[in-house]
Amino acid sequence: MKYTPHTETEIKEMLADIGVSSVSELFKDIPESLRTRFFDIPKPFSEYEIIEHFQKIGKKNKTDLLLFTGGGYYDHYIPSAVDALSSRAEFYTAYTPYQPEAAQGTLQSLYEYQTAVCAITGMDAANASLYDGGTGVAEAVLMSFRLTNRNKVIIDGSLNPIYKKILHTYLDNLDFTIIEIPHQNYGTNREKIASLIDDDTASIVVQNPNFFGTIDDFQDIADMIHEKGGLLIQTVYPLSLGMLKTPGETGADITVGDGQSLGNPLSFGGPYFGFIAVKIKHIRQLPGRIVGETEDKNGKRAFVLTLQAREQHIKRHKATSNICSNQNLIALRGLFYLSLIGKKGFQVVASQNYQKAHFTLTELLKIKGVSLKNKNPFFNEFVLELPKNASETVEKMLSKGIAAGIPLSLYTPEDKNALLVSVTEKRTKEEIMKLAETMGEVLWN
Amino acid sequence: MQTFYTKDHEWIKVENKTGTIGISTFAAEQLGDITYVELPSIGKTLKMKEVLCGIESVKAASDIYAPVSGKVIEVNENLENTPEVINQSAEGEGWIAKIEIASLDELKNLMNPDQYKKYLEDLNS
Amino acid sequence: MELIYEKSRNGRTGVDFPLLDTPLQETLSEKYLRKEKASLPEVSELDVVRHYTVLSKLNFSVDTHYYPLGSCTMKYNPKATEKVAGLESFNIHPMIPQLPSGENFTQGALEVLYKSEKLLEEITGMDSMCSQPMAGAHGELVGIMLVAAYHKAKGNKKKTVIVPDSSHGTNPASAAMAGYEIITIPSLPNGEMDFDLFKEALNNEVAAVMMTCPNTLGIFETRIKEIADLAHSFDTLMYYDGANLNAIMGKVRPGDLGFDVVHINVHKTFGTPHGGGGPGAGPVGVKKKLIPYLPVPLIGKHTDGTFFLDYNHPESIGKTAPFYGQFGVLIKAYAYILLLGKEGLIDATEKAVLNANYLMKKLKAHYDLPYDRTCMHECVFSAKNQLQHKVHALDIAKYLIDQGIHPPTVYFPLIVKEAIMIEPTETESKETLDWFIDIMIGAAEKAKTNPEVLLNAPFTAPISRPNETKAAREINVNYFFKK
Incomplete structure (x- = not known):
């Protein structure tokens, strides 16, 4: 695919006006010895092919994971x-x-x-x-x-x-x-x-x-x-x-x-x-x-x-x-x-994040051996102490389609069983119950 | 009371050991509408040609250098809210700071008003 | 025009959220809560959509106006690349590949990064690329950090960075931010950096020479290889500012010219939209000797063909972006390169240079041309002949707005008095160029016969010339802030 509109006739006219006989003359300032001889770039794609191509690459990603992963970057609703x-x-x-x-x-x-x-x-x-x-x-x-x-x-x-x-x-x-x-x-x-x-x-x-x-x-x-x-x-x-x-x-x-x-x-x-x-x-x-x-x-x-x-x-x-x-x-x-959700929506969305995260905690604490590590109040993310290795738990949960959070051992290896769980307004009660249920199974079955 | 100029277009008016410093009318015209003067702090000691403070117009920022060595004893606080005074009266009301001159000897490196006038003529030609 | 805040009406609401479907939990203690609600607007969805749609129409943009803005490469941004970047299958949480076994879930996204880096290596002639930097200037800073890490590891005591006086302001600013002092080398009457003065300034303390080639005057530095060889003899590294890469694709590669570090402005050369000033992306490429210092993670490929995050670089400078760079921008650049392919990239460069020389030739009888020689992708005129009529480059710029053309870059490079820097770009047709040429010639004529139409322009824009002095003296940057 090319995006240059020049016709052959136009190129000739333009070169004549400039006073050179070919486009390559315009590059005469580049020393011959330094010129690129081999330029290993693939042949052009057509527009149709490029979209097909990327759809195909995209299929190699798995994007239907149920996200409880935050760490500063969150899955919020976008109007x-x-x-x-x-x-x-x-x-x-x-x-x-x-x-x-x-x-x-x-x-x-x-x-x-x-x-x-x-x-x-x-x-x-x-x-x-x-x-x-x-x-x-x-x-x-x-x-x-x-x-x-x-x-x-x-x-x-x-x-x-x-x-x-x-x-x-x-x-x-x-x-x-x-x-x-x-x-x-x-x-x-x-x-x-x-x-x-x-x-x-x-x-x-x-x-x-x-x-x-x-x-x-x-x-x-x-x-x-x-x-x-x-x-x-x-x-x-x-x-x-x-x-x-x-x-x-x-x-x-x-x-x-x-x-x-x-x-x-x-x-x-x-x-x-x-x-x-x-x-x-x-x-x-x-x-x-x-x-x-x-x-x-x-x-x-x-x-x-x-x-x-x-x-x-x-x-x-x-x-x-x-x-x-x-x-x-x-x-x-x-x-x-911020304009679309406005003064009220801004309050609502924050409050829903807070509420849902606290509900999630309540459900997760029902699992045997799971406890909360934060001493102070939290917003929409919290650290759990799991009864087992957090990294292995996350891996098992991923294989079941749930991104359960971030094992803190990624940053501090001694935090072996600590898991950072995040919950946004997008997570429904049903999804939260599924997280709790699956985590219970993964930890104890 | 005598006035001296630098090649960077600062002026200094000397009375006993006190020097009042500003920028020349020519410099103010070159800068255009002055929007901000970053006043030096009182007590700051400077060597000759060290940066005394910064000055900004809409599309330019320049440093103002100490014409001679000394210690800052007073600043023109008026400029904080009305920097345009420099455009109106660069060599009068638009003074920037007063210093206690360390050595009057250094003044001989500077130009007198006639020499500065000549210097500007040469710049323009 | 009214602000969105001025359209606010008490009690009006916009986009809603689903009702809370979980039982109410404990509330938070007062001391952690904000006292007043944020002063966001209370408006309907239509209010918002109409407000910003009307505002958008006050802009000049590539899709609506000719935009020959020098040094910015305002070429057409293909719509197919937008479509590709919008595929939901690439909207992935960036922590996923860092989780145990998480790389398996993001192979497609990692492939895009890996393969686009390989193509950029080939285009620039570098040995390795890193996509982390988030804009051109950020790429410069990261590049100079790599230079610093290299010298530190070798025990070199380097203190300064050389830039030519025609350089972009970001070059000295980036070098200063990485802790270097700046030495500026003047340009010669032919527009190239003064080689003799460069030679004089070069010594064992110089960490790097930052150049763009062709330079900001649109001129190819013909002694670039000599400059690089001389620099290398002092173990001084050569930095290539990729702002003008559009002029040389497939013709010559920075790596072959002797450059050790490059950054690329994908929003210039590789057709990603400028977004009104961002987001860009500024991948950095290096020669072998600098690979150990690249930011991590890099994107690696296993022998079985799968991709992974490579953290195994103990001498890395660290982290310069939260994750892997501006993925949503990089994927567009990758799609652009694949769409054009080898022939298309070379064609883009050739047509960019053809267009610039055509414009230069047609306008040089009407405007002063300080460097009268074959140009590359852009050319720089001066409005100094118009000064006798009290008309400045700025007035010509404002006149162009009335004609429906976004002005070229004016007053840059700083070494040209009353500079008018024109970069036509390759995606513009001959008739657009001829139209622009006629208007520029008309502007030169009017400077003589009727300067008022220039001096008071624009007449047809949403505003006449704004009072910038007032803006700087009476600072008002927040609607609700009262002094």
Whole structure:
């Protein structure tokens, strides 16, 4: 399949106008000796063949698993209008809105997106999105170093292990120190954190609900770090904010997280989007694009990219980050989702996740030898202690079509029997009963 | 009171050991509408040509360098909310910071108003 | 236009959820709960659909407008690739293959990643590819992290990265984020990097040279092999910014030019949509000596033909994305490469270069052409002749909006005064180019005869020129935030 429209006649005319006799003359600047002689790429597919081809590859995946797998990435319902709107070519085949007069659609939508992020997190200002939650945490920590002129960060061990790994990859070659405080009963070890905050601490990173699903109130930690002139970075599962105390209410300076749960499919790991929001006084250290409201020269409301002097295309190596693109279309899906479910739906969906997870726990606790590891309340995910090896249990459950959760031994080998189970609003009572029943059989038959 | 200029278009007005620093009218015109001045902190000590602070317009960001070594003793807090003062009066109301000059000797590296005028003419030709 | 928040009416609801089918459980203590409901809009589904559909129509896009935006390769995005990416059979939880025996459930998705990486290796001439980076600039950062890991392992003390002054802003920004200082090398009057100054600047402390070839002026760096050889003599690595790969597919490969690390912008070269600024994807390719440092997991293939997640790289820099990259984007790029095939990729490059040279030839009598030589996939003019009429590149850009054309990139590269950077792309027909040429010539004429239509443009867009100074001085980025 070709998408070039040139006819033979046109090519001849164009070459004549340019004043060359062949297309290959246009490549004369490439030294002969370096040219590609052999280019081992298959023959073209027709459009019909390509779709057949991918349908065939797709059959090699098994996608009818009953999902109780979370770990920061969840199987939530996506309203049909999210797909319909994000499939509008005017959104998805446009580029970065550098020419505001030709991009008011994207710009106003991003302003509404930033507003939605602030509305759910209780913060003052958000950017137009980052790549994902993990790189978002890294950007937030780098931001805290710039804001405080300090170079030490304390991270709560109950932060998502994926975020921790990305943070290490970003910082390990630089002159910064990361101190990780191991979790205590799948929650935050406050005493240890309190003892380590000092005048060199730029920030503390906490997560709510944490990786193990545990809910916390970090106001005391916010007070502690503020007293020492540092910042609180709180990462959140945005959907939980339909219920939970916001980072703004907690006193966080920077909040960041992954927006997958807001209207985006799991899609084998991406594209997702990262959101980041701050107190207004920190806005000039925010990385990435920001949209602002202004007026056009006739006084009409208009939206533009603003505070661009922070960014790489102007400040080059002195920019707040190297980031150029945002996850525009994916972030807009988040906006469409939040608008479609609205003020009430946002509360309903959070509450259903909470309710169903607690019902699931009740059912699972009926299995002999199964107990709950979280000491504090949890949201829609919890850690079970199984009477047998969690990894083997998960494998057996998979063969029965159920993805029962994540064995924590993937991250901490000593947690042999611990299983992280997640439940979303999509799981019906029947499916939950099936999980409990199958797990009982797998464990004891 | 004497005024001196740098090749990077900063000016410094000297009275005893105090120097008032800003950017030249030419620099302000080049930057266009100034939107933000990142004021230095009081007490900061600087060597000559070290970055004193940053300044931003809509599509540009520049550093302002210390014309001579010294310690920041006062900043123009007006600029925090009304950076446009620099566009209106770059060499008057739009001053940025005052420093206690470490060594008056360093002033001889700078241009006087006539030399700076000549320097600008050369730049434009 | 009104915001979605301004259309909100108390009590109105949109999409609903099924009634809770499980018995009510205990409630959560007050101290963990938010005090006020989030200020999300209360609107119907139709309100939302109409609001964003109307908003979308305020955009210029490839499907609706000609979009010759230099350096961005705004080619047509084939619909078949959208269809492929939307197949429900690829919508998999990314943790599944990490579970015991989980790889068996995701063989199709792993195959897509593995095979697309193999094709990208062939196109770039690299030894191994990793699909993790989530955008071009992210690929740059990951690439420079690989450079840093290489030097660290060898005990090299390197401190700086060289970039030419025509480079993308992301190059120096990425290198700085990985901890390097930047040395900028000026360009020569012929548009190529100054080889003598490069030679002077090069020493044992230089970790890498970051270049794009052809460069941002659309010019092929004819001494690139000499540059690479010289760099390698200092154990300095060569980094290829893949932004302009569309100009050379099947003609020459970065790997054969001496580059050690490349990133690819699949949203430029491989036809995946730009999404209004993302998501992109920025796979990184390396020569053998850098393979040990690639992020994990990589995608491996067993001798029995099955695919697996390969974590066995003890010297890996770690993790740069939550999982395996922007899968939903990468699958489109893979489909695109298969659709075009060998002939199609070469054809795309040839037509991109043909179109750019045609435009350059037709416009050079009307606009200053600072580098008058055969170009590759894009060409850079200057509006400096128009300045005598007080018309700037920006005014020409705004005039084009009135004509229904998305403006070319203006004011980049930074080394060209009043730059107008045009990348026609290969999917545009001769009649579209001729139409664009006529309008550009018309703009040059009007600059002389009737500059007002340029200076006050656009007249027909949803807004006239916005006050960017006000936006930056009176920051308003959140509807509900009151100072």
